[in-house]
Amino acid sequence: MANPAVLATENLKQAASALEPLAFRQAPHNLEAEQALLGAILVNNEALDRVSGFLSPDHFFDALHGRIYETLATLIHAGKTATPITVKTFFENVEPIDANMTVPQYLGRLAANATTIINAAEYGRTVYDLATRRALIVIGEDMVNTAYESAVDQAPKAQIEEAESRLYSLAEQNKYGKGFETFRSALTNAIEMANSAFQRSGHLSGAATGLADLDNKLGGLQRSDLIILAGRPSMGKTALATNIAYNVAKAYRGERRADGSMETVDGGIVGFFSLEMSSEQLATRILSEQTEIGSEKIRRGMIEEAEFRKLSEVASEMSRIPLFIDQTGGITIAQLSARARKLKRQHGLDMLVVDYLQLLSGSKSRSDNRVQEITEITTGLKALAKELNVPVMALSQLSRQVENREDKRPQLSDLRESGSIEQDADVVMFVFREEYYIERTKPAEGTPEFADWMTKMSQASGKAEVIIGKQRHGPVGTVELSFEGQFTRFGNLARDYMIPGR
Incomplete structure (x- = not known):
C-alpha cells in the first residue's frame, strides 16, 4: 500500500509543475x-x-x-x-x-x-510593418470572439463584411485613414491636381468622359464625387453610362511608381455593377457601339462574314481594356462596398458605375422603409467614393410625374423615393431625348399636324440632352449630345460651324 505522505508529496510536485510559467507569444515589435x-x-x-x-x-x-x-x-x-x-x-x-x-x-x-x-x-518601414501585424492580431482576435459569441440568428455574412471592411481600412490607412490634415497639405494636393490637369490631354482635373462638351462643364469625373445619372426608361441612362465607362477604361494609361505600385496617368480602371443587365448584354452594347453593327443584329446572329471578322478584331482589342463587370443582382450596399474594395486591392480602381441605384438594398433593419433604405444607400455610395477616392456614378430612375408635364425635361424634384439622392450627390445629371416623346405623338399622314410633326422630328432626331441639375464645384446647364439608337451610342454633337462648307 502506498505511503500517504509520499502520495501527498507527489501531488504537490505535480501541482507546482502546473504553475510553472509557460512560454507565451508577445505582440510583434522591435x-x-x-x-x-x-x-x-x-x-x-x-x-x-x-x-x-x-x-x-x-x-x-x-x-x-x-x-x-x-x-x-x-x-x-x-x-x-x-x-x-x-x-x-x-x-x-x-x-x-x-x-x-x-x-x-x-x-x-x-x-x-x-x-x-x-x-x-x-527602420521606419520595420516599425510600420510590425504595427500592422499587431493590428491584424487585434482584428483576428475580434473575429474569433465575435464568431464564438454571436447569436444564432445573426448572419455570419455580416461579420465577414465587417472584417473585410476593417482589413481594407488597415491596408489603405496610409491613403484614406489620415484623419485631420493641415491646410498646407491640402493646398499642396490642390496644386498637384492642377498640375496633373495641365499635363493631361484636355486639361481636365478629372477622368475624361470622352464627350467634349460634357467634360467642359464637369472638368471630367472628379475623384471622391458621387455622380447621379437619372432619367426615365428608354432615355439611354445605361447607354450613356456604358459609353463613359468604356471611354475612361480605353484611355487608361498607368506608370509604375518607385515602390512598384501603379499610378494612373490618364483614363482609369473601371468597375461596373450591372444589377439589371447581364455582362453579355453589356458587352454586346459596347461591341455594337465600337463596330457600328446594330446590337439587334449581333444578338440574333444576323451578320455577314465581314461583319463577324470586324467583331472578332474589335473584341480582341477590347479584351485588353481594364473594365470589370459584376452582374450580381439584388446585392446590398455593404456587399457592393466590399466587392469594390476587393477590386481596388487586386486590380486597382479609378471609377465605379452602379446600374442602377434602386436595385440595391440596404440593411434588413431598414427594409420596411424604402425612403430610409435609399438614404442609407446614397450615404453609403458617397462614403465609398471618398474612401476609395474614385468617382462613383450611380444611375437612378425618375418618378412618373415627369410624364404629366408638357415640358418633360427632368428636374431635381423628380428623383424617386428620397431627397437624400439630391442631398448626397455632388453632381446630378439627367438624360433627356425629346425625339422619344415626339415620336409617340405621330399624327395621321397627310394632315397639317403631320407636317409640323415632321419638322419637330427633324429638329430633334439624333439628339440628346444631358441636363446638369446640380454640381458642387461647377456650373449647371444643358449639354447637347448626338445619339445613335441602333448602336446605343452617345457622341459629341457636330455644330454647324464645324461642318466643312458651312
Missing part, C-alpha cells in the same frame, strides 16, 4: 529598430522626411518612443532643430525609465548610439 530610428532623427533631422509620409506615433510599440517621435516631428515641422538638448525640456517632468536613467538621459543615449541616417527609411 525596440532596437525604434531606438535606431529615433537616434537617426536626433542626429540628423532630415531623417524625418524619409518616414513622416507613412509613420505616425501610434505605430511605435513603446509608448515613450511614440511620444518622443511626436515631439521630434512637431519641432521639426515648426522649423526648429530637434536635438537631445532642445527636446529634453519636454521630458524633464516625465517619470524616469528606471532608477538609473531619466528620459533626457535616454535621449542622449539614443543620439550617441546612432551611427547613420542611411537606414532610417528601413
Whole structure:
C-alpha cells in the first residue's frame, strides 16, 4: 500500500509543475529598430522626411518612443532643430525609465548610439510593418470572439463584411485613414491636381468622359464625387453610362511608381455593377457601339462574314481594356462596398458605375422603409467614393410625374423615393431625348399636324440632352449630345460651324 505522505508529496510536485510559467507569444515589435530610428532623427533631422509620409506615433510599440517621435516631428515641422538638448525640456517632468536613467538621459543615449541616417527609411518601414501585424492580431482576435459569441440568428455574412471592411481600412490607412490634415497639405494636393490637369490631354482635373462638351462643364469625373445619372426608361441612362465607362477604361494609361505600385496617368480602371443587365448584354452594347453593327443584329446572329471578322478584331482589342463587370443582382450596399474594395486591392480602381441605384438594398433593419433604405444607400455610395477616392456614378430612375408635364425635361424634384439622392450627390445629371416623346405623338399622314410633326422630328432626331441639375464645384446647364439608337451610342454633337462648307 502506498505511503500517504509520499502520495501527498507527489501531488504537490505535480501541482507546482502546473504553475510553472509557460512560454507565451508577445505582440510583434522591435525596440532596437525604434531606438535606431529615433537616434537617426536626433542626429540628423532630415531623417524625418524619409518616414513622416507613412509613420505616425501610434505605430511605435513603446509608448515613450511614440511620444518622443511626436515631439521630434512637431519641432521639426515648426522649423526648429530637434536635438537631445532642445527636446529634453519636454521630458524633464516625465517619470524616469528606471532608477538609473531619466528620459533626457535616454535621449542622449539614443543620439550617441546612432551611427547613420542611411537606414532610417528601413527602420521606419520595420516599425510600420510590425504595427500592422499587431493590428491584424487585434482584428483576428475580434473575429474569433465575435464568431464564438454571436447569436444564432445573426448572419455570419455580416461579420465577414465587417472584417473585410476593417482589413481594407488597415491596408489603405496610409491613403484614406489620415484623419485631420493641415491646410498646407491640402493646398499642396490642390496644386498637384492642377498640375496633373495641365499635363493631361484636355486639361481636365478629372477622368475624361470622352464627350467634349460634357467634360467642359464637369472638368471630367472628379475623384471622391458621387455622380447621379437619372432619367426615365428608354432615355439611354445605361447607354450613356456604358459609353463613359468604356471611354475612361480605353484611355487608361498607368506608370509604375518607385515602390512598384501603379499610378494612373490618364483614363482609369473601371468597375461596373450591372444589377439589371447581364455582362453579355453589356458587352454586346459596347461591341455594337465600337463596330457600328446594330446590337439587334449581333444578338440574333444576323451578320455577314465581314461583319463577324470586324467583331472578332474589335473584341480582341477590347479584351485588353481594364473594365470589370459584376452582374450580381439584388446585392446590398455593404456587399457592393466590399466587392469594390476587393477590386481596388487586386486590380486597382479609378471609377465605379452602379446600374442602377434602386436595385440595391440596404440593411434588413431598414427594409420596411424604402425612403430610409435609399438614404442609407446614397450615404453609403458617397462614403465609398471618398474612401476609395474614385468617382462613383450611380444611375437612378425618375418618378412618373415627369410624364404629366408638357415640358418633360427632368428636374431635381423628380428623383424617386428620397431627397437624400439630391442631398448626397455632388453632381446630378439627367438624360433627356425629346425625339422619344415626339415620336409617340405621330399624327395621321397627310394632315397639317403631320407636317409640323415632321419638322419637330427633324429638329430633334439624333439628339440628346444631358441636363446638369446640380454640381458642387461647377456650373449647371444643358449639354447637347448626338445619339445613335441602333448602336446605343452617345457622341459629341457636330455644330454647324464645324461642318466643312458651312
